[in-house]
Amino acid sequence: MYMKKIQRWLLLLSLLPLAAAAQQRDTLPPTPAEEEDFSEYENLGFADEAAKRYCNPKILDLSPNRFVSLGWDWQLPYQAEFSPLGAFEDGESPSPAETADFRSSQGLRLSANIPVISRNSFVWQMGANFWNINYGGKVQTENQNAARLADRLLSRGLRTAGINTTIFKPLGEKQFLLLQGAADLNGDYTLADFQSLQYLRYSGAVIWGKRPHDRLQWGVGLARTYRVGELNYLPVVLYNWTAPNRKWGTEILFPARAHVRRTFNPRSLLLAGYELEGQSYRINNLSDEDQSLEIRRGELRARLEYQRQLGGFIWMALQVGYRYNYSFNADYLPNDGQEFFRGFFGDQRYAMLNTLTNALYVNLSVNLVSP
């Protein structure tokens, strides 16, 4: 109930700046009538000799940055099997204690990013996001060992609320540093039963890069991420490129996402590729022993995304793709919220091993884009 009210308010708030966005009318024609000799402007230099040039954070024809994004995400029907609570090695196949047919999982996705400082020599942006996943369907079978996770998902769903920051620091005309950080509160909480901030999960990335020209920027770095469901540290590669004919390009932040871009015109484009999406979600007091768990949700979304301008600075984006489940396993979560690092090679046992079949998905959003 409270969550629906919040969603309604967030929707209204997000539409306010959209309503304010309007293009201005011209008064003079764009080009003067008189001929001018432009050669006199060729041999000029900075009036202030100490002035410097810095590399730009963007390259030509990248898909537009979003100030405000209001979207809805639907996963079509799929099945899930949940193990009983226990201590399972990765790769084991315990008999399911409950199975569920999910008719859909869907929810609101709202995000906002506001520039705090935007200068040639330093760009700092702050953002916030709220994602909601509501599960619809029914529990098919359940035995006495079931942890009743499916029931919990159906009754309460999952949500993510967080803040993030991005800093772009040019190191001269060709090199730059990119720093990203985020703090997210993920779980089955509601406004009436809110989750303590001690369960915040922190992620971030540091990238050093080069921007040789207006159509290419690349970089390498390190990320602390939950995109595969649980905490991991991964090397990252940035590669944004636009072809000389400006019809094709790439938008890659590997391994988080990688897309090929086809630009039809400055007002419409198509992206084809994938994104890894995931988080660790606290499930509060699930079992009879009031044991809290942390679901390690990680999925790969192979997709096509069509973006087009609706008018002015308002764009829409439609994603259609296939959601491949990488992980929906769960770990025991201590009351103090402390987590552990398993990585790809750790042998810590899971509290639950769960499997989801894969599903088609659709995501539609309306976005207020940045200059």
Place this chain on the structure above:
Amino acid sequence: MKKFTLLTLLALFFATFLSAQSESDQLIGVWEPSNGKARVKIEKIADKYYGKIVWLREPIDPVTNAPKVDKNNPDESMRAVPLKGYRMLKDFVFKGSGEWADGTIYDPENGSTYSCVIKLKDDNTLDIRGYVGVKALGRTDVWKRLGAKK
């Protein structure tokens, strides 16, 4: 005595007027946006300020091998207009305290026009803020004044 007072008042009036005039005209000149891809000459027409592109780092379109035109303009009739000479800053009015507002900035890279406010940070530096609806939703670009090479 009366004549002296009147002359003093007139002198003060003209001094104030000329000072305001001089401050508002500090915007006039040739400026370079942060990306260094263009040079923009800001001039005064009637009582408003306009900025036109007078230099391009890459004046030739690599696809057509012809001088660049405003091919991204949403108005099809404008797509053959040369970028050199194009008025990308329009209708700025001096508001005092080193600020010019009520104008627009056009981005030929994507054909979008944004609301814009210009602030003079020092004699040779402008903060050009293009925004969408409200100033908070915008991006500031720092432009540097150009002059004859020393």
